Amino acid sequence: KNQVEQSPQSLIILEGKNCTLQCNYTVSPFSNLRWYKQDTGRGPVSLTIMTFSENTKSNGRYTATLDADTKQSSLHITASQLSDSASYICVVRAGRYSGGGADGLTFGKGTHLIIQP
Amino acid sequence: DTAVSQTPKYLVTQMGNDKSIKCEQNLGHDTMYWYKQDSKKFLKIMFSYNNKELIINETVPNRFSPKSPDKAHLNLHINSLELGDSAVYFCASSHRGANTEAFFGQGTRLTVV
Numbered sequence: 001k002n003q004v005e006q007s008p009q010s011l012i013i014l015e016g017k018n019c020t021l022q023c024n025y026t027v028s029p030f031s032n033l034r035w036y037k038q039d040t041g042r043g044p045v046s047l048t049i050m051t052f053s054e055n056t057k058s059n060g061r062y063t064a065t066l067d068a069d070t071k072q073s074s075l076h077i078t079a080s081q082l083s084d085s086a087s088y089i090c091v092v093r094a095g096r097y098s099g100g101g102a103d104g105l106t107f108g109k110g111t112h113l114i115i116q117p
Numbered sequence: 118d119t120a121v122s123q124t125p126k127y128l129v130t131q132m133g134n135d136k137s138i139k140c141e142q143n144l145g146h147d148t149m150y151w152y153k154q155d156s157k158k159f160l161k162i163m164f165s166y167n168n169k170e171l172i173i174n175e176t177v178p179n180r181f182s183p184k185s186p187d188k189a190h191l192n193l194h195i196n197s198l199e200l201g202d203s204a205v206y207f208c209a210s211s212h213r214g215a216n217t218e219a220f221f222g223q224g225t226r227l228t229v230v
Contacts (some may be wrong), residue, residue: 031215043121043207043221044160051216087158093215100148100167101211102219107160 002027004108012114021111023073023090031095035064035075038087085115120144123208123222138193138225140208149191154205198229
């Protein structure tokens, strides 16, 4: 069964600090891994998409890593800001789907991040 | 400019009613989706539409029916609403291709009482 597990479930840090969120998955065959940011009451917004051959990908202060051998990914947030408060969702796409970008996605439950001033 | 917009944002209705949620995208995407986010916060796909053709129909009750009048719209009709249908429903769109971005709407919180 395809699964995506994230840790921690929730995290509180002070503004300006760094943090790292973890993701483990058992989706097979693997196609790509995405990190989404979901603000309260909003839809998920994509931060990064990484394929099998990509180890690291950055988007501003967000840096995602992927180890396809151990089936682990992390999202590192540098110099956190109050606007970073949100849920961060790890999503893995299975390789057997031939449709569009949102087909075959398995979502994690998310890490709820709170940035305190 | 709103990329994927869905209405209404909140919907409260009684059991047994029939309701619709509308979705529109202005990104020129050829595939649209409906996702359900349950109380455990997991997002799960319900339907996928490409060029007016249903591609994926996960095991959802046939009380749920997607309707796509054109490539830019995918509406969700729900008949005989049940308490267990309460959830947040997200519309999304993307181009075809495994590594393409998926864009999500803001969600519709459906509460069945």
